[in-house]
Amino acid sequence: MEWITEARLKLRALLWRRRLDRDLAAEIEFHLEERARRSGLQPYQARQTFGNPTLYREEIREMWTFRLFEMLRQDLRYAMRTLLKTPGFTMVAALTLALGIGANTAIFSVVDAVILRPLPYPEPSRLVELWGNVKRAKIERRGTSYPDYADWRDQSHSFDAMAGFGSGSMTITGVDEPERLTGEYVSQPYFDLLGMKAAIGRTFRPEEDQVPQRNAVIILSDALWKRRFGSDRSVLGRTIQLDGRSYEIIGVMPPWFRGITDQAEAWIPFMMTNDGAGFAERGSRGFTVLARLKHGVSIPQAQAELDAICKSLEKAYPRSNEGRGVELSPLDFELFGNIRKPLIVLLCAVGFVLLIACTNVVNLLLARSEAR
Amino acid sequence: MGDKALVQGTLDMLVLKALMRGPMHGYAIAEFIQQSSEDVLRVEEGALYPALHRLELRGWLTAEWGVSENNRRAKYYRLTALGKKNFAEESQSWNRLSAAIARVMQTA
Numbered sequence: 077m078e079w080i081t082e083a084r085l086k087l088r089a090l091l092w093r094r095r096l097d098r099d100l101a102a103e104i105e106f107h108l109e110e111r112a113r114r115s116g117l118q119p120y121q122a123r124q125t126f127g128n129p130t131l132y133r134e135e136i137r138e139m140w141t142f143r144l145f146e147m148l149r150q151d152l153r154y155a156m157r158t159l160l161k162t163p164g165f166t167m168v169a170a171l172t173l174a175l176g177i178g179a180n181t182a183i184f185s186v187v188d189a190v191i192l193r194p195l196p197y198p199e200p201s202r203l204v205e206l207w208g209n210v211k212r213a214k215i216e217r218r219g220t221s222y223p224d225y226a227d228w229r230d231q232s233h234s235f236d237a238m239a240g241f242g243s244g245s246m247t248i249t250g251v252d253e254p255e256r257l258t259g260e261y262v263s264q265p266y267f268d269l270l271g272m273k274a275a276i277g278r279t280f281r282p283e284e285d286q287v288p289q290r291n292a293v294i295i296l297s298d299a300l301w302k303r304r305f306g307s308d309r310s311v312l313g314r315t316i317q318l319d320g321r322s323y324e325i326i327g328v329m330p331p332w333f334r335g336i337t338d339q340a341e342a343w344i345p346f347m348m349t350n351d352g353a354g355f356a357e358r359g360s361r362g363f364t365v366l367a368r369l370k371h372g373v374s375i376p377q378a379q380a381e382l383d384a385i386c387k388s389l390e391k392a393y394p395r396s397n398e399g400r401g402v403e404l405s406p407l408d409f410e411l412f413g414n415i416r417k418p419l420i421v422l423l424c425a426v427g428f429v430l431l432i433a434c435t436n437v438v439n440l441l442l443a444r445s446e447a448r
Numbered sequence: 449m450g451d452k453a454l455v456q457g458t459l460d461m462l463v464l465k466a467l468m469r470g471p472m473h474g475y476a477i478a479e480f481i482q483q484s485s486e487d488v489l490r491v492e493e494g495a496l497y498p499a500l501h502r503l504e505l506r507g508w509l510t511a512e513w514g515v516s517e518n519n520r521r522a523k524y525y526r527l528t529a530l531g532k533k534n535f536a537e538e539s540q541s542w543n544r545l546s547a548a549i550a551r552v553m554q555t556a
Binding site for chain 1: 473474475478492493494495497498501502504505506507513516518520521522523
């Protein structure tokens, strides 16, 4: 505890440096005068019994300062003076280092977002994408048809939830000028399995994502809500025109959320994208499925189960499902997988740039001291 | 230090002892030590001040500016609870030590 008292007192002395000096001088002066007065001595005699006041003052002064700090301050002041004497050199050196450091910071902030931080959803490692594929010369990703998706969902036991999703451009019309925007059409469990809640209002209910289509509902992104509705909280329940249909607004998502595609500004139920006939067509494939693995189920286990389901579907519907399989892929790999390696290479590269910048500055310093 | 050199720790202890009587300024402490030792302990008076400031930084003393008997501004030192506790410990161990040394010196 003692060092806390000491640090506190020293800090105060640091702020009141001049007062410390003045107090010290006054304290010693008082002693000398008192000694002279009481013992009837001349000032010089009083000083003799005291010892060297300047030395004692220095000794005490040193006690009250952080020695390391004092040295650092002196060094910094010296460095400052030297740098100011040669502004050209200082500018070049600072610019060189600034470029190196700037490049590193820029790349690192991307690396941080893409590699270091987990996805902003609860337990993101359990989130996977399901890609319908087909065996040709090699296996190609194709997407899923609605009946296949429904069979995967209903026959599998490895998943907490599954949701089909796709993205497309939509046109808002109405009182204001028309606007094209990118939206996602998503199955009802989409938000729940991401762990997303609406910032205002709610997300979809199961009955809102069913054929035949009932009254249509829509969820807005924060950006769209701000732009088009001026952040009006009473927007819930209002109707907007989207691609010629009326949608009732039931929710607004938090500002950072732009969907899995990261560019969505509105969400509508998956069932709004087609009529009943289209969803019955097993051969018309074209969307991706998002799913959350059950606790403790690994990707290979889930993959094995889906493989078996696909086999039986192949047998049951040979015309549409021959050679059709499914590939499970972790969501974070789908989002960032193919930019991770180039990013790391880039990070190394800018690291070397900084190294080179440092070498250059050192060379400059050396050349300068040589010239001297 | 004067002719009778005082070990640093001992000076600290004498300062604490002086302040057990109540708040004092540096001059009074020096006087107290000299007089109560009947002028045997004569330190160079300035040596008192580093000791005072060291104890203050340790939190054993606090200092405050006040007015002396003859109406001059003087810095008064006062023992803190921590200082009192440490003085009790140090004087105890000092008593043990000096008694032991005395016994050794008395053996023929």
